[in-house]
Amino acid sequence: MTTPALRAAGIKERAPPSQRPGAGQSSVLEAAEHRETAREAVRKSLVMLKNGAKGATGKPIPLSTTGKYLVAGRCADNIGLQNGGWTKDWQGSASYPNHLFGSKSESIYEGIKKATERGGSATLYQSDGEIPDLSSYDGVIFCTGEDPYAEYFGDRQWPASMHFTETQLLNKVRSKYPSLTIVTILCSGRPLYMNEEMNLSDAFIAAWLPGTQGGGVADVLFGKSDFVGKLSFQWALNPCMTMQYNGTHGDDPLFSNMMLPIGYGLAYSDDSLMPTLKVDHLQCGQERRQDTPNLARAADSPKGPFSIH
Numbered sequence: 001m002t003t004p005a006l007r008a009a010g011i012k013e014r015a016p017p018s019q020r021p022g023a024g025q026s027s028v029l030e031a032a033e034h035r036e037t038a039r040e041a042v043r044k045s046l047v048m049l050k051n052g053a054k055g056a057t058g059k060p061i062p063l064s065t066t067g068k069y070l071v072a073g074r075c076a077d078n079i080g081l082q083n084g085g086w087t088k089d090w091q092g093s094a095s096y097p098n099h100l101f102g103s104k105s106e107s108i109y110e111g112i113k114k115a116t117e118r119g120g121s122a123t124l125y126q127s128d129g130e131i132p133d134l135s136s137y138d139g140v141i142f143c144t145g146e147d148p149y150a151e152y153f154g155d156r157q158w159p160a161s162m163h164f165t166e167t168q169l170l171n172k173v174r175s176k177y178p179s180l181t182i183v184t185i186l187c188s189g190r191p192l193y194m195n196e197e198m199n200l201s202d203a204f205i206a207a208w209l210p211g212t213q214g215g216g217v218a219d220v221l222f223g224k225s226d227f228v229g230k231l232s233f234q235w236a237l238n239p240c241m242t243m244q245y246n247g248t249h250g251d252d253p254l255f256s257n258m259m260l261p262i263g264y265g266l267a268y269s270d271d272s273l274m275p276t277l278k279v280d281h282l283q284c285g286q287e288r289r290q291d292t293p294n295l296a297r298a299a300d301s302p303k304g305p306f307s308i309h
Helices: 003-014 033-047 079-083 108-115 164-176 197-202 215-221 281-290 294-300
Strands: 049-052 068-072 121-124 137-145 179-189 202-206
Touching: 033 202, 068 108, 068 281, 068 294, 079 202, 108 137, 121 179, 137 164, 164 179, 164 197, 197 294, 202 215
Parallel strands: 068 121, 068 137, 137 179, 179 202
Antiparallel strands: 049 202
């Protein structure tokens, strides 16, 4: 054994067993208290980026628990997407069935369904089916998300954008039902280039990676709790902007058509400031035109010489 390893072993030998209540008792994992703490973390980390158009009267959310809603999108009922990478395995996967995350886990859709079960309804849209007749619906809750990733498999030169087929679905609903309320919830590990989706949505929420307690999203969406989350990164509003997440742009004006600044985030009492955003289909945004998994992007990305900065 090396000297450092011997020192560490000596410290462990001298230290008594842990005296913390519950230490070593795996049966207490996922206790009700643990799950409520996780759900609270979801509620407090959500960031509302939009709640109605700039200057509009009335606010699309909070939604009513007695309303009738279509819940759509790849992250609506997918706990694998809610968790991201470094969960069941290194990269995570959108193909893991929900039951692998335990019977006490809850998807965003399941949380919405529970919130509306007394007087309202929530129907899950299957992505390979036809859009139902929405004339009697009060709104569409569109839960989208990027593929899970970890480390360099998620690297991007430009702000990543959303799956093209997901945006197509949003466009179809908006074009057929122009007055229907659309709330978009984004599951991602970072800010994405979402100008088109923000324009198509009446309200837009960055949910980050809510983990196994997706019901926390419904707590805030239906007004049981307010939004308190703020951006801890700048959010690019230009597809070709190489972001430097070090605060150097934090003083830029709001909605400069370049970024949302660190600290931005609306509460229900705030007026929406979001104008119609410019949508750029520039060369650096070409990945929007097709759905390409992270692994394929990582394999195709140019590799420079190794260096340490």
